[in-house]
Amino acid sequence: MQFNRRSTIICIVALWMAWGCTPEEPADLLSPEAFSIYPETGTIGDTIRMRVTKLVPEQVDFYRVLFGETDSRIVDIKPNEISIIVPEPLKTGTSTIQIIGYNFRYSSLKPFVLTPPEILSYDRCTLTEDTLTIVGKNFNPNWSWMEVTFNGEPAKVIGGNRSSLQVITPVIAYPDAKAQIKLHMADYRIQGKEDVCIEDSWLMVSNDAPDFFVNFQGSFVIGSKAYFPIRKDDPLENELLVYETKNRSWTSKPMEVPLHPISTVIGNSRNGYIYNPSGNDNFFEYDPVTDTWEAKNNFPGINRDYPVMFAIGKYIFLGLGNDQNAPWEPNYADFYRYDPDQDKWERMADLDFGSYPPKLKMSCTVIGEKAIISGGAYSDGNFGVWMYHSDKNLWERKNDFPHAMNFSEGFSFNGDGFVTQGRQVWKYNLQNDSWDSVDAVGFAYRYRTFAFVVEGKPYIGGGDAVPPNAWGNPTRNVYRYDRPSFQ
Structure with a gap:
């Protein structure tokens, strides 16, 4: 009979369930004992590697990896390493990474730190309902997860990438003919260094x-x-x-x-x-x-x-x-x-x-x-x-x-x-x-x-x-x- 390793793993899982193992009873064969991550900092969309012991590569479908409470996508798995993508909808700048299996949940030894976005420049003056371009770095490549406010009021983001965003200047009150711009990504709030002048007639x-x-x-x-x-x-x-x-x-x-x-x-x-x-x-x-x-x-x-x-x-x-x-x-x-x-x-x-x-x-x-x-x-x-x-x-x-x-x-x-x-x-x-x-x-x-x-x-x-x-x-x-x- 030809040996099929995946079938063997499925049988082991079935036996484990039949024996009544609980999350308080870790199964050594399936559970990584500890892991570290590298690099420990990065931007949205970067690939992060997790060094893990006692990892079964064929169990990729059985593992789940979280940044805080946000799911990440596993792109590669090896006996002692999992490669994951920093998720776009990440909610916090500092996240403990967790790996979850059938009967375990382990956390990374150190948290992952999201590199904060930076605002480098933007149009100095604009009109309401006109497009304003913000140039920077470390932005979420999926611009729909980025938020921009003018004087605390949300602006509509219509495009962008890792280094730029295009937003519509909102129709709100500008009593001093100027706006303070803030960029929101995860739980970072980055304020522009200078106000934007509003040039409406x-x-x-x-x-x-x-x-x-x-x-x-x-x-x-x-x-x-x-x-x-x-x-x-x-x-x-x-x-x-x-x-x-x-x-x-x-x-x-x-x-x-x-x-x-x-x-x-x-x-x-x-x-x-x-x-x-x-x-x-x-x-x-x-x-x-x-x-x-x-x-x-x-x-x-x-x-x-x-x-x-x-x-x-x-x-x-x-x-x-x-x-x-x-x-x-x-x-x-x-x-x-x-x-x-x-x-x-x-x-x-x-x-x-x-x-x-x-x-x-x-x-x-x-x-x-x-x-x-x-x-x-x-x-x-x-x-x-x-x-x-x-x-x-x-x-x-x-x-x-x-x-x-x-x-x-x-x-x-x-x-x-x-x-x-x-x-x-x-x-x-x-x-x-x-x-x-x-x-x-x-x-x-x-x-x-x-x-x-x-x-x-x-x-x-x-x-x-x-x-x-x-x-x-x-x-x-x-x-x-x-x-x-x-x-």
């Missing part, structure tokens, strides 16, 4: 605005703070959100005055003002020193929906709008100026829109003594733009806006006027009476956003986003205009 500075940060009424700015009246389904839950730009903090307080779906808000740098088109009192002033609202002399015109409201100097201008409840929804032409020092209204020059359809919340941007109103489109084709000269008290028709839109927002910056609907931004050229599309805001299309300027810096944020959950939560983002492309 519109830089996300906050991603934690309260929920439902949507512009229905408007906003106003006093000092370094921006104020946002927020209307809720339950009037008792209406609130005034306050964003402190210096430390990027949010606070909330109950609204002490009524807030309607078509209330309108503006400020003149000293106080905030709100127009409510119903009730006995329809005009209120907010005092930031006492943190209170006070009823002022009522707006003298007919109560109206979607009026135009803006501030030039200390004066508040209010008028136009329409009546959404009338069957034909007529536009109003009357226009008024409020003097807060005198608590007095004065009628100014009318603006007759003629045959234009009703206006749905026009945007306004103020440049010096001039106010430019646009948008409010009720249907496609409503591109009209008008300029009010406050020093002359007259209206002037200007060239059309490039698009028909409503619920847009205007702001002024460095002597120029701007209009946005959330992501797209247009700049008004006063000299040639034209509009240019400029730097887009973030990556989500928005609607009913806020636009405001604090200490010379424009901000855009909040609103309804399409799609609602892409690139974080856009309705809770605030962006600051850090790098205008036209300067």
